[in-house]
Amino acid sequence: MDTAEGSHEGVFRGVAHLLPHLGHRQGAVGEEIGxxxxxxLGAPLEYMQQRLHTEDKxxxxxxxxxxxxxxxxxxxxxxxxxxxxxxxxxxGTTQDGSMSPLKGELVGILRGGTPAIDTRVxxxxxxxxxxxxxxxxxxxxxxxxxxxxxxxxxxxxxAAALPxxxxxxxxxxxxxxxxxxxxxxxxxxxxxxxxxxxALGVWNxxxxxxxxxxxxxxxxRAMGLTRIGAVVLFVGEALAIAILGGAVGIVGGVVxxxxxxxxxxxxxxxxxxxxxxxLPVVETMYPILSGELIVTAxxxxxxxxxIGSLLPAIHAATIQPVVAMRRN
Amino acid sequence: xxxxxxxxxxxxxLVAALLLPVGPTFAEDEAPAKVELGDNPTxxxxxxxxxxxxxxxxxxxxxxxxxxxKRRTRSFEMVTYGRGVDDSAMEYVAPAREKGTKMLKLGxxxxxxxxxxxxxxxxxxxxLRQGMMGSDLSYEDxxxxxxxxxxxxxxxxxxxxxxxxxxxKLELNATDDSVAxxxxxxxxxxxxxxxxxxxLFALSGMKLKSWTMTDIKEFEGGRKFxxxxxxxxxxxxxxxxxxxxxxxxxxxxxxDEVFSQRWLERK
Numbered sequence: 289m290d291t292a293e294g295s296h297e298g299v300f301r302g303v304a305h306l307l308p309h310l311g312h313r314q315g316a317v318g319e320e321i322g323x324x325x326x327x328x329l330g331a332p333l334e335y336m337q338q339r340l341h342t343e344d345k346x347x348x349x350x351x352x353x354x355x356x357x358x359x360x361x362x363x364x365x366x367x368x369x370x371x372x373x374x375x376x377x378x379x380g381t382t383q384d385g386s387m388s389p390l391k392g393e394l395v396g397i398l399r400g401g402t403p404a405i406d407t408r409v410x411x412x413x414x415x416x417x418x419x420x421x422x423x424x425x426x427x428x429x430x431x432x433x434x435x436x437x438x439x440x441x442x443x444x445x446x447a448a449a450l451p452x453x454x455x456x457x458x459x460x461x462x463x464x465x466x467x468x469x470x471x472x473x474x475x476x477x478x479x480x481x482x483x484x485x486x487a488l489g490v491w492n493x494x495x496x497x498x499x500x501x502x503x504x505x506x507x508x509r510a511m512g513l514t515r516i517g518a519v520v521l522f523v524g525e526a527l528a529i530a531i532l533g534g535a536v537g538i539v540g541g542v543v544x545x546x547x548x549x550x551x552x553x554x555x556x557x558x559x560x561x562x563x564x565x566x567l568p569v570v571e572t573m574y575p576i577l578s579g580e581l582i583v584t585a586x587x588x589x590x591x592x593x594x595i596g597s598l599l600p601a602i603h604a605a606t607i608q609p610v611v612a613m614r615r616n
Numbered sequence: 617x618x619x620x621x622x623x624x625x626x627x628x629x630l631v632a633a634l635l636l637p638v639g640p641t642f643a644e645d646e647a648p649a650k651v652e653l654g655d656n657p658t659x660x661x662x663x664x665x666x667x668x669x670x671x672x673x674x675x676x677x678x679x680x681x682x683x684x685x686k687r688r689t690r691s692f693e694m695v696t697y698g699r700g701v702d703d704s705a706m707e708y709v710a711p712a713r714e715k716g717t718k719m720l721k722l723g724x725x726x727x728x729x730x731x732x733x734x735x736x737x738x739x740x741x742x743x744l745r746q747g748m749m750g751s752d753l754s755y756e757d758x759x760x761x762x763x764x765x766x767x768x769x770x771x772x773x774x775x776x777x778x779x780x781x782x783x784x785k786l787e788l789n790a791t792d793d794s795v796a797x798x799x800x801x802x803x804x805x806x807x808x809x810x811x812x813x814x815x816l817f818a819l820s821g822m823k824l825k826s827w828t829m830t831d832i833k834e835f836e837g838g839r840k841f842x843x844x845x846x847x848x849x850x851x852x853x854x855x856x857x858x859x860x861x862x863x864x865x866x867x868x869x870x871x872d873e874v875f876s877q878r879w880l881e882r883k
Contacts, residue, residue: 377733384685384750386714389733421713 324367326360326409328380330416339430342398345405348372349396355412358392362399363406370394378409382421390419401555401571404463483592490596494526498604505604506612515605522601523594530593534586541585545577659772662784665809670841674699674870678862683751686854692749703875714749718880719758726755729880736880745796752825752849752857756796767792768800775806778813779830782806797824808832808840823850835866 333351336342336359349372352358358376360368370376374394382388392415398405417423433442443457458464498505505518513521552574555563559571657665674697681692693710704721708714716731726739744756768788776785783803790798797816805812814827829842845859873879 377735379737381746382750383687384683384690385747386750387728387730387746389730389735389737391733391735 324364326364326378326407327404328378328409328411328416328419330411330413330419332413335430336410339432340405342400342405345398345400347397347399349394352392352395352410352412355415356392357395357412358415359396359398359410360394361406361408361410362397363403364409365394365397372397378411378419380419382419384421386421388419388421390415399571483588486589486592487596490526490530490593491599493529494522494597494600495603497525498522498600501604502607502612505607506609506614509607509609510613518605519598519601522604523597526593526597526601527590530590533593534589537589538582538586541577541582545575548575549577657772657784659770659786662772662786662804662809663770666804666811670810672698672866674868675864675866676868676870677864680860680862681749681751681753682858682860683749684854684856684858685750690750697870697874699870699875705874705879720875720877720880721758722875726758727877727880734881736877747849752847752852752855753859754796767795773801776803778803778805781812783812805832810840810842812842825849831860835864837866839866 333353336351346359347362349359358378360370360376364370368376372394375391376394377389377391379387379389392411396410398408398410400406411419413426417425420427431442431446433439439457439459443455447453447455459468505513508521509518552572554572556571676698677696679694679696681694683690683692691711692708692714694706694708696704696706698704702721702723706719708717716729718729720727720729726744727736728739729736739755745754747753748755748758767790769791770786770788772784773787774785776783783805786802786804788800788802798819799817799821801815801817802811803813804810810829810832812829812832814825814829815823816825816827818824826848828846829844830846831844832840832842834840841861841864843861843864845861847857847859849855849857873882
């Protein structure tokens with residue numbers, strides 16, 4: 289793919305910006321082949337600075353300004369022992385599989401807390417083109433629009449206009465597709481566990497309540513409480529507890545959120561790096577809380593209380609007054 | 617009719633025999649004695665006959681390597697030097713991107729000098745099984761020597777025609793699990809005693825590579841040698857590598873420095 293594709297900016301509807309991108313080729317970094325490896329990413333400086341959102345991740349130095357300069361991820365720097373100003377040798381392969389070396393001066397160190405940043409070699413596009421022997425070309429061109437929600441439509445129109453290219457919208461591109469799927473699975477699992485535990489807790493509490501108050505139920509039933517009244521009594525009690533618990537839960541969730549929303553939870557570079565290959569974990573994770581989430585969680589709690597209390601309430605309603613009073 | 621290959625590097629490693637000279641069988645400039653084999657020679661007799669043509673004390677050659685890939689075809693030109701079984705050297709002279717790249721094989725070690733970073737790198741481990749310059753020829757193929765030959769047991773399994781010429785068919789089975797190709801089948805021309813075709817197989821029986829040697833020319837002293845080799849990596853789609861040997865000189869005096877790491881980094 290020729291990087292002159294950039295000249296198509298503005299031609300395709302919904303595309304605001306095009307950036308060539310050449311990467312995901314593994315290169316050996318350091319003195320010996322096979323000692324340390326990093327994913328090589330070559331792209332224009334504009335991509336590195338603006339699209340990777342690295343403004344607060346440059347822990348030392350700066351972005352490359354000359355073709356023979358490069359930036360390394362923090363883990364690669366730690367593993368190789370390189371320092372700013374050192375000459376770093378990258379041994380990659382061309383598109384045909386030939387060994388392809390290049391060297392550059394280390395001018396910046398990035399730390400993002402993820403392997404996608406920390407184990408990567410960032411090169412100017414023209415140097416990556418030399419390394420892979422794709423002069424003037426790129427493996428992919430990233431098309432940016434103004435509206436996330438139109439990405440599928442934009443991808444479809446690009447695919448129709450460029451039949452010789454594989455066009456994919458961001459939702460199906462790796463690693464996004466895998467990450468979104470994994471996040472959905474984790475969220476679903478957590479949701480199921482929380483709901484299950486809540487329902488179990490309510491059911492257990494209400495059953496205990498019914499058992500402990502069997503005698504009281506007998507008296508109330510003898511005094512004229514109907515079966516419906518008994519159900520309403522216990523379900524109502526459960527709902528009252530759920531509403532109160534939900535309110536306490538909201539406070540218990542919102543306060544930690546407010547305390548950590550700016551600085552997040554920091555797992556540490558090593559933990560994030562070790563877990564990062566398996567889970568979508570970054571060095572610092574930030575909590576997300578929205579009004580919709582609060583309302584959903586609150587009403588889910590109330591619903592669980594209703595479902596969990598219904599069976600014990602029906603059990604209470606079926607107790608015969610004489611039997612219940614005789615039990616004590 | 618079995619024989620364990622102990623001295624015959626040319627059969628165990630055809631590329632080494634062609635790209636990298638092997639085997640101090642003859643004194644310099646000594647012409648090979650004509651070997652006459654009967655109708656049913658043993659594998660040892662066939663191997664000895666191949667030695668007559670394929671094994672030399674020293675040699676220089678110019679080689680053109682054409683790598684045809686799915687997307688494009690690339691061409692390389694090299695000069696190769698060889699001394700005995702263990703020592704060989706190669707320098708790329710074209711294209712411009714690879715010019716000055718040198719390779720040196722000393723015994724079981726392989727080094728590569730890359731002029732663009734002015735650095736010598738030892739090729740080892742998994743790198744040995746990668747294609748040299750992206751070709752169908754691996755570094756391990758380049759490394760093949762009599763060490764490799766020691767790892768196979770050969771037998772003559774029949775006679776077949778190759779391009780209309782009768783040839784003995786040899787089967788080589790590995791006696792060592794660590795080899796890259798557990799089984800090799802080779803066809804040896806009955807008239808010239810030159811390996812003209814080779815197929816390399818995995819343990820599963822899957823064919824990994826095919827080699828054909830053609831354009832046999834007669835050199836000084838009556839020695840016959842194939843000057844064109846075609847290698848197909850059967851695992852790679854639409855890929856083929858052709859090696860064409862230009863000037864070839866046998867029994868030449870070579871400076872000791874050529875087979876040293878100092879030569880690698882000499883400008």
